[in-house]
Amino acid sequence: MGDFVDKLAYFQAITGIEDPDLCTEMLAAHGWDLELAISAFTASDSIPSDNPNGNHTNNDTTTSPSNDHSNAGSRGQSNSNTWEGVERSELARQESHSVADVAPAASPGLAWKLITLPFSVISGSLSLISGAIGLGVWVAGGVLSHSLGLLGWGSSRNGDASSPLVSLSAAASEALDFVAAFERNYGTTHPNFVTEGFMDALQRSRQAFKLLFVYLHSPDHPDTPSFCEQSLCSELVASFINENFVSWGGSIRASEGFKMSNSLKASRFPFCAVVMAASNQRIALLQQIEGPRSPEQMLTILQRVVEESAPVLVAARLEAEERRNNMRLREEQDAAYRAALEADQARERQRKEEQERLEREAAEAERKRKEEEEARERAAREAAEREAALIRRRQEKAMSLGVEPEKGPNVTQVLVRFPTGERKERRFHNTDTIQSLYDYVDSLDCLNAEKYSLVSNFPRVVYGPEKHSLSLNEAGLHPQASLFVEVDS
Numbered sequence: 001m002g003d004f005v006d007k008l009a010y011f012q013a014i015t016g017i018e019d020p021d022l023c024t025e026m027l028a029a030h031g032w033d034l035e036l037a038i039s040a041f042t043a044s045d046s047i048p049s050d051n052p053n054g055n056h057t058n059n060d061t062t063t064s065p066s067n068d069h070s071n072a073g074s075r076g077q078s079n080s081n082t083w084e085g086v087e088r089s090e091l092a093r094q095e096s097h098s099v100a101d102v103a104p105a106a107s108p109g110l111a112w113k114l115i116t117l118p119f120s121v122i123s124g125s126l127s128l129i130s131g132a133i134g135l136g137v138w139v140a141g142g143v144l145s146h147s148l149g150l151l152g153w154g155s156s157r158n159g160d161a162s163s164p165l166v167s168l169s170a171a172a173s174e175a176l177d178f179v180a181a182f183e184r185n186y187g188t189t190h191p192n193f194v195t196e197g198f199m200d201a202l203q204r205s206r207q208a209f210k211l212l213f214v215y216l217h218s219p220d221h222p223d224t225p226s227f228c229e230q231s232l233c234s235e236l237v238a239s240f241i242n243e244n245f246v247s248w249g250g251s252i253r254a255s256e257g258f259k260m261s262n263s264l265k266a267s268r269f270p271f272c273a274v275v276m277a278a279s280n281q282r283i284a285l286l287q288q289i290e291g292p293r294s295p296e297q298m299l300t301i302l303q304r305v306v307e308e309s310a311p312v313l314v315a316a317r318l319e320a321e322e323r324r325n326n327m328r329l330r331e332e333q334d335a336a337y338r339a340a341l342e343a344d345q346a347r348e349r350q351r352k353e354e355q356e357r358l359e360r361e362a363a364e365a366e367r368k369r370k371e372e373e374e375a376r377e378r379a380a381r382e383a384a385e386r387e388a389a390l391i392r393r394r395q396e397k398a399m400s401l402g403v404e405p406e407k408g409p410n411v412t413q414v415l416v417r418f419p420t421g422e423r424k425e426r427r428f429h430n431t432d433t434i435q436s437l438y439d440y441v442d443s444l445d446c447l448n449a450e451k452y453s454l455v456s457n458f459p460r461v462v463y464g465p466e467k468h469s470l471s472l473n474e475a476g477l478h479p480q481a482s483l484f485v486e487v488d489s
Contacts, residue, residue, distance in 0.1 A: 007034050015041055171197025174254045178217065182228075182249065190233045191215070191247035198248055198256055205246035206277040209317040211286065211309060213245035213302075216261050218252050218269035223292045227270040234295040237302075244306050245274070264288070272298075274305050276312075397443035401436065405429055412472045413480040416454070418446045419487060430473040434463050437472075441485060451488040456481065 011023050011034060030037040176195040183190070191213060194201045198214075205212040215232065218224055231237060241247055250257030252266075264273050268290035278284045287305045289298070405411050405427050412430045414437060417423050426440055437454055441447060454463045456477075463475065463483075472478050 004032065007032060010034060011037060014038055171200070171256050174250065174256055175201075175248070178249055178251050178254065178257070181251070182217070185225075186228045186233050189235055189238055190228075191238050191241040191245070191249070193247045193249040198250070198260060201246060201248035202275070202277050202283060208246060209313050209320070210244065210246050211305065211313070212275050212277075212283075213241050213247045214260065214264070214273040214275060215247070215249040216252055216257055216264070216266055216269070216271040216273075217249060218271070221269040224270055227292045231293055231295050231298050232270075232272075234298075237295050237298050240299060240302060244302070266290070274302070276309065394443045394445065397439040400439055401443065409479075412478045414440075414472075414477065415480075415482045416441060417482070417484040419485060420446065422446050428472055430478040431471050433468060434470050434472070434475055435468040437463070437483070438468065447485060447487075449487045453486050453488060454483045455486045456483055462486075 007027060008020060008023055011027055012018070012020065015023070015038070017023050017026075026041065027034070027037050030040060172195060175193070175197065179193050179195055182193070193215070194204060196204070202212055217228075250260060252258050252261045252269075261271070264271070264285065270290075270292060272289040273285060274287040275283045275285050286309060287301060289301055293301070407413075407427065410430050411427050412432075413425070413427055415423060415425050416437070424440075424444055424446065428436055428440075434454070441452070441454070455461065456463075467475060472481070477483075
């Protein structure tokens with residue numbers, strides 16, 4: 001059910017028919033095939049049976065306002081179901097006649113119209129004439145055609161089912177085919193028609209700050225060959241258009257050319273128009289040139305359009321340049337700000353790195369100072385411990401010696417000389433051992449070395465550990481002995 005509702009909404013948006021029952025009947029008659037129903041509706045609605053080329057049956061260049069009014073009314077009625085009727089002021093109608101009827105010297109002022117979506121009502125002018133004609137259906141039709149292709153609902157021109165993905169260059173392909181066919185028929189001297197879709201051409205003209213020259217080609221119209229050969233392909237006209245306009249052309253037999261002929265309400269052929277981009281999905285119609293024109297008339301009309309639209313284009317160009325300058329200035333300011341910010345950040349990083357380096361160095365120095373202090377304390381503590389141990393040892397050795405004996409036949413007198421030249425004397429029992437002599441030396445505060453030997457000079461005898469257990473008498477040191485301390489290396 002939702003699928004039918006969506007199709008009905010699309011069909012109403014494209015055709016402009018407000019009666020949902022009528023739209024439902026038309027869709028049902030075509031099996032709810034959106035593209036088939038739309039094609040049938042536009043084909044039956046836009047090609048009059050009495051004149052397939054879409055131009056007036058009256059070929060006279062002078063047309064009375066009343067006749068023009070009746071023709072415009074009949075055309076507006078024939079398209080009442082697809083395009084929104086546009087009320088044109090009497091001044092606009094008179095100007096359209098003037099373009100067709102008067103000599104180039106009496107060309108009228110520039111006429112403005114705004115083409116937009118049918119449900120949008122806007123106006124704009126160059127202080128001349130304002131109005132509006134519908135373009136929304138053409139835009140919506142292109143969107144819908146692409147959407148249907150993506151969904152796989154559309155069909156190809158030959159009736160075969162199209163692939164789910166529709167080529168995005170269909171409009172460009174039509175434009176390329178038009179240019180190729182035009183050159184085959186009329187040569188290479190012509191306006192430089194862009195080989196892209198209308199909206200892309202409009203965007204190109206907007207970016208180039210130029211107007212868009214539109215030519216709708218009716219291949220079957222009797223005036224088309226002479227107009228193309230003598231006027232449109234005139235070297236002067238083509239050069240002027242190429243210099244001052246972006247050109248787009250399309251055949252009314254092709255999809256986009258046909259849609260543009262409906263959008264621009266082309267009533268006579270050959271048909272040319274000058275448009276420019278206005279705002280979102282809108283274009284401003286500046287001039288319509290309907291019917292055959294001589295090269296002089298074309299140049300006069302186009303020169304006037306260029307002259308009268310020049311202030312708008314110049315203002316647009318200046319505004320764009322100002323925007324670019326402002327953007328460039330902002331970019332330069334942003335770049336300068338970023339550079340300054342990066343410089344500040346670099347200085348801040350450098351300051352932090354320097355601070356961290358100094359903190360690391362200070363921490364390393366503090367660590368070394370503490371290690372050295374701890375080492376000194378440890379050395380002092382060890383030295384104190386050694387000194388205390390030495391004192392205890394001396395005390396223990398002195399206690400182990402006992403009381404020095406008095407002189408007697410069994411008492412040995414021993415003289416000990418130290419490396420410092422200091423001498424010490426003591427009496428021992430002749431039965432005391434050599435170890436007693438070592439204990440005596442250890443009890444004295446005359447030697448700091450722990451490893452030493454007691455040595456006699458004549459004869460030289462070293463009383464090493466192997467002789468510590470001998471008594472003084474056995475060692476030949478009784479009744480007296482003279483020994484010196486020899487520190488071991």
